[in-house]
Amino acid sequence: DAGITQSPRHKVTETGTPVTLRCHQTENHRYMYWYRQDPGHGLRLIHYSYGVKDTDKGEVSDGYSVSRSKTEDFLLTLESATSSQTSVYFCAISGGYSYEQYFGPGTRLTVT
Amino acid sequence: GQQLNQSPQSMFIQEGEDVSMNCTSSSIFNTWLWYKQDPGEGPVLLIALYKAGELTSNGRLTAQFGITRKDSFLNISASIPSDVGIYFCAPNSKLIFGQGTTLQVKP
Numbered sequence: 001d002a003g004i005t006q007s008p009r010h011k012v013t014e015t016g017t018p019v020t021l022r023c024h025q026t027e028n029h030r031y032m033y034w035y036r037q038d039p040g041h042g043l044r045l046i047h048y049s050y051g052v053k054d055t056d057k058g059e060v061s062d063g064y065s066v067s068r069s070k071t072e073d074f075l076l077t078l079e080s081a082t083s084s085q086t087s088v089y090f091c092a093i094s095g096g097y098s099y100e101q102y103f104g105p106g107t108r109l110t111v112t
Numbered sequence: 113g114q115q116l117n118q119s120p121q122s123m124f125i126q127e128g129e130d131v132s133m134n135c136t137s138s139s140i141f142n143t144w145l146w147y148k149q150d151p152g153e154g155p156v157l158l159i160a161l162y163k164a165g166e167l168t169s170n171g172r173l174t175a176q177f178g179i180t181r182k183d184s185f186l187n188i189s190a191s192i193p194s195d196v197g198i199y200f201c202a203p204n205s206k207l208i209f210g211q212g213t214t215l216q217v218k219p
Contacts, residue, residue, distance in 0.1 A: 033207070041211065042200060042211040042212050043155070043200065043209040044209075045207045045208070048207065059208070090154050090155070092154075099143050099145065099204035100145060100157050100160055100204075101145075101155075101157070101202075103154030103155050103156070104154055105153060105154050106152075106154050
């Protein structure tokens with residue numbers, strides 16, 4: 001299994017509070033991704049990173065920001081959480097020129 | 113955005129039956145990947161296809177990259193209870209995923 005961890009694994013927070021989710025890899029892969037998974041929508045890309053301090057937006061980036069200060073860590077921040085951001089969040093990594101992604105175990109976020 | 117249609121959305125089958133699912137798009141892709149997600153876990157890569165017309169097997173799984181490069185198919189033969197989960201297609205040159213096919217297997 002690829003070395004990917006996500007923290008926290010579960011979080012309940014209130015509307016309007018900031019939330020940061022962490023993805024950590026031990027594979028030294030260049031590319032890292034954040035997805036959200038909701039019933040009926042599959043996996044949707046929020047942001048991705050193609051190197052340290054190099055990030056770009058995905059399909060559903062509104063309300064989210066990311067940072068990557070080290071190869072191994074990719075942080076996803078919800079500046080002011082809303083109920084529509086209740087979801088399961090997955091981090092993924094890929095290396096080189098391969099599109100094959102390896103996923104973390106997910107973080108279940110509930111915004112009340 | 114990209115139009116990607118995965119079907120069927122769900123299947124409930126008897127153990128031992130064969131399963132077929134597919135993804136179609138209006139766009140041409142150079143890559144088709146298939147993932148499986150077990151309940152409560154992240155998706156895991158099953159098969160990767162990189163050439164139009166390519167047919168690849170992985171145990172009881174067989175996937176094909178459509179010759180038009182707009183579609184892909186996944187077949188599971190002789191299903192078993194551990195095949196339960198959600199199967200996703202992904203033409204990942206665009207970092208998009210199909211909506212998933214939920215498979216349930218009755219012992």
